[in-house]
Amino acid sequence: MDFLARPRAEGQGRDEGQEPEAAFQTHRRRRRIRRLSVGAVAALALAGVTAWLVTAPGEPPADESYAAALDEQAWPDEWPATTSLPLRGSxxxxxxxxxxxxxxxxxxxxxxxxxxxxxxxxxxxxxxxxxxxxxxxxxxxxxxxxxxxxxxxxxxxxxxxxxxxxxxxxxxxxxxxxxxxxxxxxxxxxxxxxxxxxxxxxxxxxxxxxxxxxxxxxxxxxxxxxxxxxxxxxxxxxxxxxxxxxxxxxxxxxxxxxxxxxxxxxxxxxxxxxxxxxxxxxxxxxxxxxxxxxxxxxxxxxxxxxxxxxxxxxxxxxxxxxxxxxxx
Incomplete structure (x- = not known):
């Protein structure tokens, strides 16, 4: 499931002033960018990186942590559990x-x-x-x-x-x-x-x-x-x-x-x-x-x-x- 591609509020699926077809294409591009961003972040984390930022359009600001952006339920199995979900994956x-x-x-x-x-x-x-x-x-x-x-x-x-x-x-x-x-x-x-x-x-x-x-x-x-x-x-x-x-x-x-x-x-x-x-x-x-x-x-x-x-x-x-x- 692509958690980062979810709209943050109702009505984000169409930009102001866009026609339906153009809005649809814009939304698809954003979803593609977000999926690529999530994959890149996960790869970096598995390599031992300790700080991640998600900067895809419409996503969290640069000072918001990766952990806050992505539900821990979706973390890779290789990552240890945390106090938030101490039995995650068990x-x-x-x-x-x-x-x-x-x-x-x-x-x-x-x-x-x-x-x-x-x-x-x-x-x-x-x-x-x-x-x-x-x-x-x-x-x-x-x-x-x-x-x-x-x-x-x-x-x-x-x-x-x-x-x-x-x-x-x-x-x-x-x-x-x-x-x-x-x-x-x-x-x-x-x-x-x-x-x-x-x-x-x-x-x-x-x-x-x-x-x-x-x-x-x-x-x-x-x-x-x-x-x-x-x-x-x-x-x-x-x-x-x-x-x-x-x-x-x-x-x-x-x-x-x-x-x-x-x-x-x-x-x-x-x-x-x-x-x-x-x-x-x-x-x-x-x-x-x-x-x-x-x-x-x-x-x-x-x-x-x-x-x-x-x-x-x-x-x-x-x-x-x-x-x-x-x-x-």
Missing amino acids: PARTWATESEELPLPAATAVGSIPKERVSEGLRRAGEFLVAANLDPEVLRGGWPAEAIDLLDPQQPDRAELTQHLREPGLPDADPTELFTRFDPAELTPARGGIRVRGRMSFEAGGNPGQLRIHADYTFVYALRRVAPHAEPGPAPGTEEVARVVVRRQLVLLYAASGSPGVTAGKLVPADYRRQLGNHDCGTVDGFVHPYFSKEAAAADLPWPRVDPYDDSKDIADGRPSCTVPSRT
């Missing part, structure tokens, strides 16, 4: 937002566990995912207290994960295995830039009164640099966002009833895998560290290149699991 833009309910399956009775207890277990699993990956304070580097509180205090996993948060490091103490947090001194989520999609299933666990919950969810985050250190966007007056895609596969055991060494109503993470798209796996400090476009272009990224939105296959076992996203 399939995640139609997914659920962090303020919506996490999609959960309908509960049914499983063995001796009644439907009501199964429903509670699914709700607790959803609460854990939200608390670990969508809580605003946690995303800004805060302590995931609510997520930890949902875990069984009698099981060693809770103490181990708490220790990882306090003393992160390689090879086996990386909190990003279960929690999504960003360094508050560097990054903050862009407004309207968080989405989630996934699925959950359940079955009877290995012990009486135990529910085994399988969760597979993908979270997308658009992040901006903390003020006043904005990352310049691809056009004047814009601010770039870095997008991170985090896919998590978890097996959570839910105790519908208590027993020795097991706390009723609590969860145990029996297995958890994560795939981080656009993250510096060489840094293990408890935070996810995305690359902005210039950093990604200059970095040596030794991890496999994958489509981060493809959830058709299970995440390979083994830690860490970082990827170079083919798109974000």
